[in-house]
Amino acid sequence: GEFAESHPVLWIAHDPWNAISLTEGLRRKGFKLVPVRSGFSALSQVMKELPLLLRSGALTHDDNPLMEWMTDNLAVDTDGFGNLKPSLEKSRDRIDGLSALFRALASRVREEETGS
Numbered sequence: 001g002e003f004a005e006s007h008p009v010l011w012i013a014h015d016p017w018n019a020i021s022l023t024e025g026l027r028r029k030g031f032k033l034v035p036v037r038s039g040f041s042a043l044s045q046v047m048k049e050l051p052l053l054l055r056s057g058a059l060t061h062d063d064n065p066l067m068e069w070m071t072d073n074l075a076v077d078t079d080g081f082g083n084l085k086p087s088l089e090k091s092r093d094r095i096d097g098l099s100a101l102f103r104a105l106a107s108r109v110r111e112e113e114t115g116s
Contacts, residue, residue, distance in 0.1 A: 009031065010032070010111075011031070011033065011034045011111065012026060012031050012032070012033050012034070013033075013034045013035075013036045013100075013103040013104050013106065013107030014033055014034070014035060014036065014103070015035070015037060015038050015103065016035040016037065017037070017038070034110060034111060036106045036107050036110070038085065038086075038103075039085060040077075040079050040083035040084070040085050041083070043084065043085045043086070043102050043103075043106055044083035044084045045106070045109065046102050046105035046106045046109060047076070047084040047085070047086075048084060050101075050102075050105070053105075066097060067097055067098070069093075070093075070094060070095045070096070070097050070098045071098065072092070073091050073092040073093040073094060074086060074091055074095050074098055075087040075090035075091045075092070077090070086098065086099055086102065
């Protein structure tokens with residue numbers, strides 16, 4: 001559609017856990033896939049940076065009510081080193097959009113680091 005034409009997909013960030021069928025299908029269609037696991041090492045940095053991105057205006061969500069709702073639902077797990085990750089078990093309700101945002105930001109950092 002019109003959106004896809006003006007916003008080309010550079011890559012798709014995904015959690016490789018139990019996603020073989022999905023990822024194979026996307027690869028066959030020509031998409032570049034960037035695996036981003038759901039653990040502390042992959043998500044902590046971007047979860048800590050997200051508030052800075054929002055305050056600086058580098059990232060906006062245009063007061064999207066669904067993102068506000070998911071933010072209210074979000075619970076966070078921490079480890080002994082102060083690392084963060086979303087907690088699916090402790091979150092009050094759905095956080096899928098936030099999880100996708102964290103994964104997208106993490107994939108961007110990874111792509112910038114590897115120069116891919």
